Amino acid sequence: MTDKEILQKLKKIVTPYVQNEEGLNDFDETTDFLNDLKINSANLVDVILDVEDEYKIEIDNDSMNGMLTAGDARKIIQRKLRNE
Amino acid sequence: MLDYGIDHPGKWGRTFKIIFVNFQEILSRLPYSEPFLFVDSIEYLDENSVIGHYCFPEKAYYYKGHFKNKPITPGVLLTECMAQIGVVCLGINLLGIKNDETPAIAMTSTEIDFFLAVQPGETVKVVSHKLYFRFNKLKCKVEMYNRDENLIARGNISGMLKDN
Numbered sequence: 001m002t003d004k005e006i007l008q009k010l011k012k013i014v015t016p017y018v019q020n021e022e023g024l025n026d027f028d029e030t031t032d033f034l035n036d037l038k039i040n041s042a043n044l045v046d047v048i049l050d051v052e053d054e055y056k057i058e059i060d061n062d063s064m065n066g067m068l069t070a071g072d073a074r075k076i077i078q079r080k081l082r083n084e
Numbered sequence: 085m086l087d088y089g090i091d092h093p094g095k096w097g098r099t100f101k102i103i104f105v106n107f108q109e110i111l112s113r114l115p116y117s118e119p120f121l122f123v124d125s126i127e128y129l130d131e132n133s134v135i136g137h138y139c140f141p142e143k144a145y146y147y148k149g150h151f152k153n154k155p156i157t158p159g160v161l162l163t164e165c166m167a168q169i170g171v172v173c174l175g176i177n178l179l180g181i182k183n184d185e186t187p188a189i190a191m192t193s194t195e196i197d198f199f200l201a202v203q204p205g206e207t208v209k210v211v212s213h214k215l216y217f218r219f220n221k222l223k224c225k226v227e228m229y230n231r232d233e234n235l236i237a238r239g240n241i242s243g244m245l246k247d248n
Binding site (some may be wrong): 040041042043045048049061064 | 193216218219220221242243244
């Protein structure tokens with residue numbers, strides 16, 4: 001899976017939870033879930049659970065805490081997929 | 085769990101854990117008081133579900149205004165009752181707080197359908213099942229029944245819970 005494919009999938013996953021829809025227009029690696037998309041912390045949990053379902057991975061507390069931007073999420077997904 | 089389990093020898097050589105939960109301890113850790121406490125008692129509680137009861141007092145102040153000359157329990161208070169029993173009581177149990185602290189809590193989402201009205205003085209039963217508890221978010225499927233076991237309301241409620 002390329003970086004671009006994962007980012008596209010991530011965009012789709014976060015869309016139902018986004019409060020600031022303008023933030024989706026330039027969705028990229030630097031997009032910050034809380035600040036740019038105004039996703040609240042409760043819905044961020046749902047994003048993580050949807051990511052887990054989509055990629056059949058398990059995300060631990062430490063990974064969750066480091067998942068501030070789409071780029072962070074993409075890296076964590078790839079790391080988990082490589083089973084590291 | 086708040087209290088301690090014991091290993092109990094079951095049939096066919098299996099052992100299973102019997103958990104004792106001190107319901108009173110859970111009630112005393114609820115971060116609410118009159119006039120905004122909507123839990124009277126807990127009938128059942130484990131790590132996945134809870135059953136509790138509450139009687140909406142006939143003389144409660146809100147019946148004067150909801151509605152004018154036609155007192156009916158506000159849906160928002162039914163929702164609050166479902167959240168206090170179904171999410172907060174269960175959440176306190178899941179956090180397993182050992183000291184006297186009450187957890188920091190915030191309701192984050194409710195999606196409730198209502199089927200029956202609740203009259204002043206009615207006692208309701210709330211039944212809640214955990215859907216998940218991850219990253220401090222507890223999401224539950226919660227139902228409310230009247231004395232005749234008819235469904236009053238049903239839906240999903242989520243909250244964030246954290247040890248203080």
